[in-house]
Amino acid sequence: MSRQPTIWDAAVKALESLGGSGSLTEIFSKIIENDLYEFGTANPADAPHVLDTEIKRKCRNSNRNDHTGSPLFEQIKGGYRLLSESEIQKTVKASGSKRVHRAKDKEDLIGALMSDKVGIFKEIWRLLLFAAQIGVRERKRIPLGAIDSGKGIDQSTFGNCPSWPGVCYLMTLVEENSSDALSGSADAEDRRIVVFQEYANGGLAILQEHFQDRNIDLDAVITFVSDRTKEGGQEIDLDLSI
Template sequence: MRRIQRAIDKEPIVKALTDGEHPCFREIFRLLIFAAMLGLKMKRREPLEKVDSGKSVPEIYFTNSPVWPGLIYLIAIVETSSTNVLQAHDEAENMLATIFEEYANGGLAFLKEKFGEAQLDVVSLIEIINELTLVPIESKPNLTDIAI
């Protein structure tokens, strides 16, 4: 599979999440996995406008994550509603990488909009995850409807 690219305009948010004494992500590939899942959740698939090929990540780095192969396949199957992306040929592998890159770009765009270029911490990310996954309790349940 080809190297995974990221958009130049997302570099400030990438640095905010991977730099510093206690970064949220120690490796960029882990940030890209998180961002792709966030992009998928937010339904934000955004093409990469400009890339710096020198900052692309070799697919071999992602193999340090046991979820990588299944994750990239599942995202592509969900996006295309087809298993054709699982075929072992260059076009399918390129499509897998492109879909992943575009969802990661969408997730990074969401984080950039939410936080700008501020240095982020783990608490900020946990708050985002909670906002997106926890269902707020709108009202108290009506217990009078329960027959005993």
């Protein structure tokens, strides 16, 4: 089954039909005219704003802090321009290999879970893998929002885990329901990292809410895992080493 067209796919096709550049109004009109994407907003008047926000997330010169994947567009006076393939590759190469990030608003929680009082998560990659699995189980995927780019984790750090990068492939394969997720292209890798980051952020949000009024120590983490295991109708011998 092929991947469902995204709002970015629609914007690319619209800009191609416009000769490579156009205003937001022109891009939106082409998308509607050619039935390229179903916005599904409760208020149709919100659709252009949604389009504008999502295009900016794929702009190489946007000042947003929630960019996702490889850039596809560039902001120009009065609208947007479609990047060529060589421009995309040049931008990706200049930015270096994709790093794994986490949201700034989870830093206190991360510090507490990595403390000696818990003693399970000796490295950040262990905690992010744990959180991502919680996010997937609870179907909670949250964009990162504000990040500290200096705290991005090189993917090689995850090389100590035998299930990496397989876990990324599986998460994205299920999320997109398409074998495109297994591609070795830069865009496919970017999508896999985004899926992992957002599920990890969702898992951290669940942990953050759970421990809002509780002490964080080893027993509390074990109880958290045990309670969710019982909810799934399973009883397991807990081994929290990752």
